[in-house]
Amino acid sequence: MTGTSTPTLHRAASVSDEADGGGRRRGPRRPPGLPWILPALVLSVGLIYYGIGYTGYISTLNWDGISPGPEHVGAHNYTRMLHDPVFWAAVRHTALFFVLTFVVQTLVGLTFAVLMHSKLKLAAIYKVIVFVPVVLAPAIMAPVFRHMFAPDGELNAVLRHIGLGDLAQPWIGQTSTALPVIMFITIWEWTGVTFVLYYAAMTQIDPSVLEAARIDGAGNLRTLRSIIWPELRGTTVALAMLGAIGALKTFDVPYLVTIGGPNYATEFLGTYIYRQTIPLSHVGYGAALSIVLLVVALLMALALQFAGREREGR
Template sequence: MRTTSIAPAIAPVTRDGAPEGRRHDGRRRFTRLSNYLFVLPAVVLMAAIVYYSIAYTVSLSTYETNGISPRRTFVGVENYLRAFDDPGFWSSLRNIGLFLLLVPVQMAIGFAFAVVISSGIRAAIWYKIVLFLPVVLAPAIMAPVFVQMFAPGGPVNDLLTGVGLGGFAKAWLADPDTAIGVLGLIFIWGGTGFSFVIYLAGLSQIDRQVIEAARIDGAGNLRVLGSVVLPMLKGSSVTLVVLGTIGTIKTFDIPQIITQGGPANSTQFLATYIYQQSVKNYAAGYGAAMTVLLVVACLFLAAAQLRLARRGDT
């Protein structure tokens, strides 16, 4: 009877005598370790700047201090309780709530422009530039323009007078009843361009054959938009809602530059009110407490919106 012996498989051996597979494993471990070492300085720097700042702000919120003198008085949660009893705090939250209602307005206008321009109109590139211009213009540049526009002798009042509506001319930014409305118009103007770009990018990713199939089935333009296009842009819409909500809660530059929170605190937002209390009123501890509340509100709303979006996908 003939027997056949099978030689055991032997791993290739490199010149230094180590199996080739083991050498590759060592090389992968070295590569992974070197990647961590390259990232480590950035992580340490971020931790030192960001997380230390957060911890310091939380700690500062438990003291009564002007932020300049080293003397501090520990007050625990008193600064937080003070915020809930402060009319200025609630007034700033009310204005934030009003501006949150304008986020869907920005999105609707941006979506309408995106649909029109994606349809292939002439000179579309120029419309894109005009619509996106508010996004790239710094608020510090545009704020003086708006101040002049709505001044008593500005173009807005001149236009009203020219069309026979001079009785409606007023100092728009000096009236508590109209100042917040003017800021609302500026807010819509500044955010529409961003919504337009996001929706335009989303529309460019939609397969045209899907839209054509819907039209063949007899769907009109509005039905196609409502039943085909909008559902396919859900990711873009969720992104805009989350970013718009967080941006609205953090609103600072436009109201601070144009109205400084006035007149009579009618245009205060939480960020501007924090600045007023911390810097102008030397209540750094109280300002830190409101800052903590601001960060918590942003995190909570963002998490809630993302959770609702994921629930809608299931």
């Protein structure tokens, strides 16, 4: 669940700045800490930066992953990307996927959070149903979704049953609906996180502010727009970052539900890298794609962090 990382990420800088100032003043009196952080650095920074460095090296090779003495091709793998329609399709899918899943999750998660704060009956059960998908492994749910969206599956059965049989279609098997299916599954999986974070953030809002707004005659929707929503900005920025990185990491669902198809309609950067690296044994090209993916992920995280901080400063 690395995805859940981001809530604190956008504040990390300010927290560590404070600590740094304090630390420097008292610095000499504190015992040395390097040995304490060393195991974490060796494990994480060591393994991950070693992997990235190695990937960077492989990305300059024309290599199948096994044969000795691979040929050095310089930046060829990178220039090849520019003319690779599947790569650009994967980029487009990832961008569209991020925007749509983020918007829907935010709307639905926010709605649930507000509703659960409004003395709803059976709220405890509703909460469990929204959150359970978060803990279920996508790999385990994949066959369920394949079954549900199959031509003779449950969704079409329900549509026919309620007289909407005209809408029944092979959801996974056609290019026009395959990507929306992947988005639906992702929204199903992750709205629980959005909901829980908004729910928690709303408990931090001072009730007297809401009371004051109400006395001033603000209705429910007005209160939501003018008071609650602005208070949640920090959480929203964190969730945007979580969603962006999550979109770039997307692999399990498209790989298992649609295998990136039909006709590459659900190819993502993650699935494309896997396809190039493992089944096609284009390890060099896969590595070059990986490096591009990593750079995009870092830039996204930085951009969203700056966007978030600028707004907070205002």
